[in-house]
Amino acid sequence: MAKKLMKGNEAIGEAAIQAGCRNYFAYPITPQSEVAEYLARRMPEVGGNFVQAESELAASNMVFGAAATGELVFTTSSSPGISLMAEAISYIAGAQLPAVFVNIVRGGPGLGGILPAQSDYFQSTKGGGHGDYRLLVLAPATVQEAVDLMMLAFRLACRYRNPVLVLGDGMIGQMMEPVEFNPPPHADDVAPIETWATSGAKGRKSNIVRSLYLDPEVLEKNNHALAAKYKRWERDEIRYKTYNCDGAPQLLLVAYGTTARICQSAIDDLKREGIEVGLLRPITLYPFPSAAVAELADRIGKVMSVEMSMGQMVEDVQAAAGRGIKVAFFGRTGGMVPSPDEVANHVRQYLKGAVS
Secondary structure, three states: OOOEEEEHHHHHHHHHHHOOOOEEEEOOOOOOHHHHHHHHHHHHHOOOEEEEOOOHHHHHHHHHHHHHOOOOOEEEEOOHHHHHHHHHHHHHHHOOOOEEEEEEEEOOOOOOOOOEOOOOHHHHHOOOOOOOOOOEEEOOOOHHHHHHHHHHHHHHHHHHOOEEEEEEEHHHHHOEEEEOOOOOOOOOOOOOHHHOOOOOOOOOOOOOOOOOOOOHHHHHHHHHHHHHHHHHHHHHOOOEEEEOOOOOOOEEEEOOHHHHHHHHHHHHHHHHOOOOEEEEEEOEEEOOOHHHHHHHHHHHOOEEEEEOOOOOOHHHHHHHHOOOOOOEEEEOOOOOOOOHHHHHHHHHHHHHOOOO
């Protein structure tokens, strides 16, 4: 398929359609409202359903209902909107249903601002809602990768019958880049929907979709089943990329999404000065690529987390690096996007010992 120049939000909507999704329920919030604007036109063209709900609470519960019937379904929002969806996300995880959520992150806390940020890392990876549940969290760094990860998200949601979160930022949603759509094959290891969905009994025993288990022994059994699923993710679904990590870098940067692109440009600039710096870019924020970070941290000896937040990912990077290595941090927040020059300058100062 030929490449097409598209805005990130519109490409995300089209990727869902190309993945086979025909159900989208959402409520507008900047900087992701173009997804809904795009799908208001596209979904009817492909025989799909788009409902602009009266709130994020309503949209997320519509997702719950559609997922329970075995339909592919997704929604998009931004930061405070995802907070409002957290209860339904927990229900969907507890009921073991497939669904995709997209968060195009804006600055916070509170209503904050509408510019790009990465300050929803805790919300995304540590569980934004209640109970013992987890989300698979995918973090694209380009519009093309947002397309690819959207398609992957539906496949993983069906494979594990679990909500999957695609975590971008305002830049990913608003920038325009060439993209192509190459839908992956459907997951070949998913349970047939008639074994779990409310798709009509038709002579078989009815399925009951629920997250309510009043018997504590039954609830504990369900939580153990969920935990086993999450362990499978840690074994099979960790994704990351490295850049300039061969040889003998003086420092390892860990960054994801848009910030990783900025770091890569900074690394190229530093390389021309004879300063070698490596980059590890997590693609799955959960499960986090801890083993890969640990191996590189042990070999390189110095690590810095670079984020558009006050340092939320630092905790995971530090846990992976171990007590013997203190992870440094550089970040901008509130919608401020660091430039490659800012990152490069902070690296120079750090390697000189001028900043910690």
